[in-house]
Every structure is written in structure tokens, then in C-alpha cells.
Amino acid sequence: MAQMICLQRWKWMHLDAFSHYAFMSATCSNQYGLMDGLLEELEIQQLHSVSQSTIYLLRTWSLSLYTIPRQIKCFIIVGAVASANGSALAKIGCTTMLAAVKLEVMTPKLESPDEGCIAIDFHMPPICSPLVRPGRPAEAAPVITKQLTDIILSSGMIDLKELSLVSGKAAWLAYLDIYCLDADGSLFDAALLSAVAAFSHLQIPVVSLNDNGRIVLISEENSGAMWEKEPVNKEKRKLKLDTLPFSLTCALHKNYILADPSAEEESIMETYLTVVLDSSLQLVSLNKPGGPGLAQTSAIQDCVALTIKRVKELQKMLNEAISDMEVD
């Protein structure tokens, strides 16, 4: 990447950090702009000793930056995969996630005869990042899968009783698969957004009980012709979703909060905090998995405030995407 090469070339020259910064931001022009200035400053800090003037500069620049989550577009398309029962493509900055829900009939568990089940899997194929090699699963993938499962099930977004067909005999098993197509930081946020969008788009197909006692799918062509079998559910319906969870990951570095870090920023900053709020602004998850930095209460409160803003934006965007889809 352009700015990384610049850093290499100038590494061994003892320029004053301020002119370093000015050079970098002059030569590297891309959409991050000032954010990269901050990024380079932090890298420089780690390589050389930092002068007082740079600390002042860092503060004044960052004051205007640190509370802004990535303004570069968040983007949701629902119905991206036609063969799935529900799907969505979500993009936050460059991070792209494709989520698809497929429904299958299964026998419900004995302890919960009128509840369905959701199986979530997050895949990071080699296409998403040069750090992921084929054959070797990425370290982040099982962790994100588990976090997503915990959050989707504990947030109360889906009432599993809605997925029931015939009590004790048949229920829906929803397979949610999320594929990361481009890993550019904040993977969990984008994955959760695409999962929520896919579930919002999900339509449960019409099925009926045939003579052998098995559930069969009624396809569109047959439904008009013969109605010997009584359909179990009358029409395609959408899943009723209670409250939708949305999240924001912030990187913490000393006193600064960098909301929604990209992959380059993540590789330098080692401490993150993920806050998940639902649409009624209740806290679903506050996850800070260790890391060298400590999070003070004030930092946590700032992160929660940023997440509240993000929740409102994402909610609006998701509603627009769904209503666009329905118009078509």
C-alpha cells in the first residue's frame, strides 16, 4: 500500500515527526485522508521517540477525528442470493459480508418441542484477506462465529417458537452462513449487520404435510392446481423480529478512541471494545477481550454514546433497504 511504502523509505531518516506527517499526508491521497495522518503518527510514535510538538499535533488533529465512525458508506442490499430464503450483502467501508439463511425441516428437541433452531457459521475464505491461507482456517473465524451465535440468541431478536411447524414433530432449522468477502477491519460489526439484514429479509416458505407424515415444500406452480394436502402454513410469511442488535467496535489507544477501525488501524492498535445495543438501546453485549490497554469508565461511556449514534443510522439504512426491496 502506498503509505506503508512511504514509511519504509523514511524510517531511517531522523526527520522531525511533524514534517514526517506533513510529507505523508501530502503524498498519500486517498479517502481516509486525515485518518491516515493519525495512523502514521501512531506508527511513528512506536518507531521513534516522540517530540512534544507531535503530541500536541496528535491531540488537535485527533480531537476532531476520534469521535467519528467511518463515514465512508455503509451499504446494505437485501435479497442478494436468490436461492436462499433470506439473504443480505452488507458493506461497511471496504469490509464486505454476504449472509444467507436457508431453512430446513427438522425434528425439534424433546425438551423444547415447539422451538426451532438456528445454526450460525462464519467463514473467512482466502478471498477476503492475504493473511488467510487456503486449508488453514483463520483464527478470527470461530471466535466471531461464537460471538455472533451468543448475541443473536441472547438478544431476543428471534423467538424460536416462531420457527415451529407442528409441535413436537417438525420445526424449522435455520442455517445462517456468513461469508466474508473482504476483510478490512470491524469484521464483527459487518457480520452482525448482514445477519440481521438477512433475517429481516427472511421469508418462510409454504409447506404441507403429505401422506407419509413428512413435510413437503409446496412449490409455486402446484399451489393453484391441487389442494388435497392441507398446507401447514397458509402463505409465505416473514419472521417477526423483536429488536435488532447493532454493534460498533472501537479501538482504544491511551486516551484516544478510534471508532470502527480498518484493517491497517487494527494491526497497530491492540485493544478493542465492542458494544452491541439493540433498537431499544439496551446493552446486549460489552465485549473487551483483554489487550494491552485498560478501558476507563469514561472511555466505555464514550463508546456507548458512539454506538447509539451508529444504531440509529444503521436502523434507518436497513429500513430503507428493505422497503426498496419490497417495492420491487
Place this chain on the structure above:
Amino acid sequence: MEEKREDGRSATQLRPLSCTRSVLNRAHGSASFSQGETKILAAVYEPKAGTKKNENPEKACIEVIWKPKSGQIGKAEKEYEMILKRTLQNICILNVHPNTTTTIIIQVVNDDGSLLPCAINPACSALVDAGIPLKYLAVLCIGSQQARRTEYEGTGLFMEVGEKIKNGVITSVTHGVMTVSGTRTRRNQAAV
């Protein structure tokens, strides 16, 4: 919520804790920790030369292996490994032995709830036993569960590892829905 829980404890009472160091003689450091019926064994193997591929060679690398009581290693184990690794990265002084790998193995002996909070304590004790330099001597660890009968009606499971002196949060893992202010009051209660 009722006055007493199933085993006779009140809402804020912890189970009896017990910790033993140097339980294994091949490992460089080891500790066994039990919180009621939950029992976890931790072993530390001293710095080996070389770090893993993507890690920073200027610092020591910490590797955590989590072995469940039964069954294969799955996603939950990977998540615990990641959380523990990053928490211990905060606690250990990593610059003392650059370009080395310290391995910590956690073996779950008995699982009766509060697995992750219970695991951080023997990991720290085992590090102390092995003589690895740490920034903070003891790590405060809380695993608590609250249920509220008020209009919010949420149950939250809330685990936090905090540093007492600077009063910052090292690690926080939550499960379940709760209000934002609720977590703040819980945190203040727990810090005491």
C-alpha cells in the same frame, strides 16, 4: 429474585475459592483453582525461542491452549483461548523476553458454571509460579448474574476483569440483554 439461591447463597455471595500452586512437577509453573464445584488446572511452560508467524518479534508471545473436560475443541474453546490470551497480554510484561513464546495450558477438570472467570485466576497464579514478570500481582475477577424484575426484564451475565490500582477494565464479557446504566452500577458494586 428470591432471597436465597439453590445452594443457599445470597445474590452477591461467591462460592468458596481455593487455589494451590505447583501441583505439577514437569511444568515450569502450575496452579489449580476451584470455585465451588468448578475446578480448573493451569500449567505454564517457560519461554521457548521464536514467536508464531504473525506475531511481533519485539515482544514475547503468549499462546493459550484450552482443553475442555470432554469433547472436541470447538468454537467456544477458541473464543476462550483468544480472550485469555489477550487478557494475559495485558498483564504480562512482554518486553522482558522478546522473540519468545510462553505457553499456557488450561485444563477444565470440572465445569459447574463461571468457567472463564474461574480460568483467569489459575492462569495468573501459574504465571507467578513460573516466574514470568507481571505488571499486576493479582487480578480481580468477577462473574455475576443478575435478573431484574422491573420493566426492563433482562437477565445479564457479566464478567469483568479489572485492575484495582488504575481502576480500568482489562476484559469484559457480557451475555444477555441489560440496560447500559445497569452495567455501570454493577461495575461499581463489583469493584468494591
